[in-house]
Amino acid sequence: MGSLVGTGASFPFPLISKWIPAVDQAYGINITYSPTGSSAGIAGITGRTVDFGASDAPLSPDQITACKGCVVVPWGLAGTSIPYNIPGINGRLRLTGPVLANIYLGVITNWNAAAIRAINPGRNLPDLKITPVYRSDGSGTTYNFTDYLSAVSPAWKSKVGVGTTVNYPTGIGARGSSGVAGVLKSTAGALTYVDTAYSLSNKFTFAAIRNATGTFTLPGLRNVKAAVSTLPKKITSLKQIKIVDPPKSAGRQAYPISTFTYVIAATSSGSKAADLRKFIYWAVTRGQAFGPPLLFQPMPTSVQAFAFREIKKIQQ
Amino acid sequence: MTSTPYEPTVPEVDLRRRGIRLGDVIFKGIAVVAAVAATALLFLIAYKIFDLAWPAIKEFGLSFIWTEAWNPVTDDYGALAFIYGTVVTSLIALVLATPLSIAIALFLTEMAPRRLAAPIATMVELLAAIPSVVLGLWGILVFGPWVADNLEPWLESVLGFIPVFSGEPSQAGILPAALVLTIMIVPITSAICRELFMRVPRELKDGALALGSTRWEAIRAVVFTYTAPGIAAAVLLGLGRAFGEAIAVNQTIGNQNAIPTSWFEPGNSLGSKIAAEYVGATSVLQAGSILYLAAILMVISLGANVAAQFIVVRFERARRAV
Numbered sequence: 001m002g003s004l005v006g007t008g009a010s011f012p013f014p015l016i017s018k019w020i021p022a023v024d025q026a027y028g029i030n031i032t033y034s035p036t037g038s039s040a041g042i043a044g045i046t047g048r049t050v051d052f053g054a055s056d057a058p059l060s061p062d063q064i065t066a067c068k069g070c071v072v073v074p075w076g077l078a079g080t081s082i083p084y085n086i087p088g089i090n091g092r093l094r095l096t097g098p099v100l101a102n103i104y105l106g107v108i109t110n111w112n113a114a115a116i117r118a119i120n121p122g123r124n125l126p127d128l129k130i131t132p133v134y135r136s137d138g139s140g141t142t143y144n145f146t147d148y149l150s151a152v153s154p155a156w157k158s159k160v161g162v163g164t165t166v167n168y169p170t171g172i173g174a175r176g177s178s179g180v181a182g183v184l185k186s187t188a189g190a191l192t193y194v195d196t197a198y199s200l201s202n203k204f205t206f207a208a209i210r211n212a213t214g215t216f217t218l219p220g221l222r223n224v225k226a227a228v229s230t231l232p233k234k235i236t237s238l239k240q241i242k243i244v245d246p247p248k249s250a251g252r253q254a255y256p257i258s259t260f261t262y263v264i265a266a267t268s269s270g271s272k273a274a275d276l277r278k279f280i281y282w283a284v285t286r287g288q289a290f291g292p293p294l295l296f297q298p299m300p301t302s303v304q305a306f307a308f309r310e311i312k313k314i315q316q
Numbered sequence: 317m318t319s320t321p322y323e324p325t326v327p328e329v330d331l332r333r334r335g336i337r338l339g340d341v342i343f344k345g346i347a348v349v350a351a352v353a354a355t356a357l358l359f360l361i362a363y364k365i366f367d368l369a370w371p372a373i374k375e376f377g378l379s380f381i382w383t384e385a386w387n388p389v390t391d392d393y394g395a396l397a398f399i400y401g402t403v404v405t406s407l408i409a410l411v412l413a414t415p416l417s418i419a420i421a422l423f424l425t426e427m428a429p430r431r432l433a434a435p436i437a438t439m440v441e442l443l444a445a446i447p448s449v450v451l452g453l454w455g456i457l458v459f460g461p462w463v464a465d466n467l468e469p470w471l472e473s474v475l476g477f478i479p480v481f482s483g484e485p486s487q488a489g490i491l492p493a494a495l496v497l498t499i500m501i502v503p504i505t506s507a508i509c510r511e512l513f514m515r516v517p518r519e520l521k522d523g524a525l526a527l528g529s530t531r532w533e534a535i536r537a538v539v540f541t542y543t544a545p546g547i548a549a550a551v552l553l554g555l556g557r558a559f560g561e562a563i564a565v566n567q568t569i570g571n572q573n574a575i576p577t578s579w580f581e582p583g584n585s586l587g588s589k590i591a592a593e594y595v596g597a598t599s600v601l602q603a604g605s606i607l608y609l610a611a612i613l614m615v616i617s618l619g620a621n622v623a624a625q626f627i628v629v630r631f632e633r634a635r636r637a638v
Contacts, residue, residue: 037595037596060598060599062600129484131486136566136571136593138596138598160389161389161390162389163388163598165593166387166388166389167388171572172486172582173488173570173584174571175592179567183487186457186461
């Protein structure tokens with residue numbers, strides 16, 4: 001009866017919760033996981049206070065150095081939704097990357113702006129101030145969102161950039177997914193970014209985002225699957241699995257704001273190494289089947305193969 | 317004839333007869349150790365904070381204090397926006413909480429019927445028992461929207477000519493955070509004021525009334541003069557609490573890393589930034605900068621405390637001179 005303790009991103013938490021009883025049944029490993037945020041997960045495994053950490057954001061160079069021999073293994077794949085609170089709107093809102101960037105840059109400030117009306121014909125957009133809401137704590141979802149905005153907006157890339165915390169020029173910051181959800185629910189005109197499973201369980205309406213082919217897509221399973229369809233067959237480094245703003249060749253279904261989520265473990269994990277390898281291997285193979293009901297798309301085989309090679313590095 | 321020389325006898329030293337008890341020695345030893353430990357801890361903490369902040373102090377120097385910037389992507393940091401947030405929210409809370417606390421304490425000691433005084437006092441003190449994270453949640457979910465829908469438009473209509481009171485109402489900002497801080501300071505300050513007012517000797521108040529002063533004149537002349545140093549200390553204690561409050565402010569201040577033109581708008585404070593970002597620091601310089609913020613917050617807090625003690629001493633001297 002082994003036991004593993006982990007902490008980190010809240011993004012994969014619904015999926016990990018389904019894995020825990022199944023792994024207990026399969027191997028007798030007792031796992032506890034607390035969703036404290038990607039940054040706390042990275043800090044936890046760096047300080048070796050937990051056996052594994054979970055993050056939606058890859059580690060920065062300083063964090064890799066500080067972690068002293070950690071492997072980063074992708075184990076989940078899903079989309080980041082863009083929920084909004086526009087009272088009385090008749091139908092789903094559509095947004096494009098450049099418009100989203102301009103909203104968060106403070107260039108577009110009202111829902112009835114010409115740029116928004118142009119992509120939403122037939123929608124009764126009210127004269128309502130837009131309140132962009134973002135995460136004030138270090139968040140992998142922020143990383144995914146800003147990664148997307150940097151890819152589609154040169155202005156965003158130069159003014160703000162990518163990161164788990166960035167200098168948002170305007171809007172309200174709230175703590176955790178529940179914080180942004182609270183502000184979204186109580187502010188008419190608010191817009192935010194949060195993982196799809198969270199949006200669904202809180203019954204938020206989220207926007208359809210335009211991809212490279214010009215189609216407006218939602219973060220459904222086949223949309224996320226299309227987003228990873230252009231990955232190379234042989235993957236040797238995490239840099240090759242950037243999937244934001246997929247190219248036209250990914251197809252009309254691709255959802256532009258998708259992300260992998262990662263587990264981080266130490267290469268010298270001592271007595272926990274065998275259990276960690278069992279758990280992560282299971283998660284990357286049989287665990288993927290638990291994903292679809294929660295809108296986590298099973299990872300493509302090329303990423304699985306990369307994961308297997310990384311898992312082998314977890315030794316005593 | 318030989319006489320025996322006089323030799324004074326030295327009595328055997330009996331510790332108990334001389335009045336030194338072992339218990340006293342041990343007690344004194346423990347007390348000295350505790351006092352030294354507390355002082356040493358203060359210096360150790362201060363040293364460690366500055367030591368951890370050193371990468372940022374080396375990089376930015378003193379100009380960090382008056383630079384308004386915070387960009388983890390370009391590794392460009394400055395504390396001005398946060399110092400503004402901490403100082404402004406705490407001062408607003410102070411200005412609002414002080415008269416409120418004094419009024420509550422006066423009501424409880426001078427005006428309330430004895431049976432009502434105790435339950436009301438207990439309930440005011442229970443406000444202090446609400447954990448700050450709970451108060452912050454209430455702030456962002458209930459109080460913030462109310463402030464944005466009701467208080468801020470009213471303030472704009474009455475005081476809109478002052479720039480800080482004009483602008484778009486927002487449910488997260490300097491003003492909601494300052495109001496939550498007020499709610500946190502009032503219980504402490506009013507409890508201390510109440511204790512102080514209760515200790516004013518009755519004869520002084522009776523004497524003033526006998527000389528023909530009104531209730532309010534008696535209170536002003538007797539109670540306030542007598543308790544002035546204590547009130548100053550209570551107010552500064554509340555200010556210290558306001559400076560250090562991180563979580564509740566983090567939830568209600570809106571987390572914008574800039575100095576807002578209007579107090580309705582989001583801003584950020586030192587405590588809130590440290591709580592939000594330390595765990596997520598992606599570079600050594602970012603972690604150092606956050607600790608630099610901690611060092612600045614410590615200096616501000618300690619400064620307020622030293623000022624408090626100075627004011628108390630001056631008040632004491634003025635009072636004794638009367």
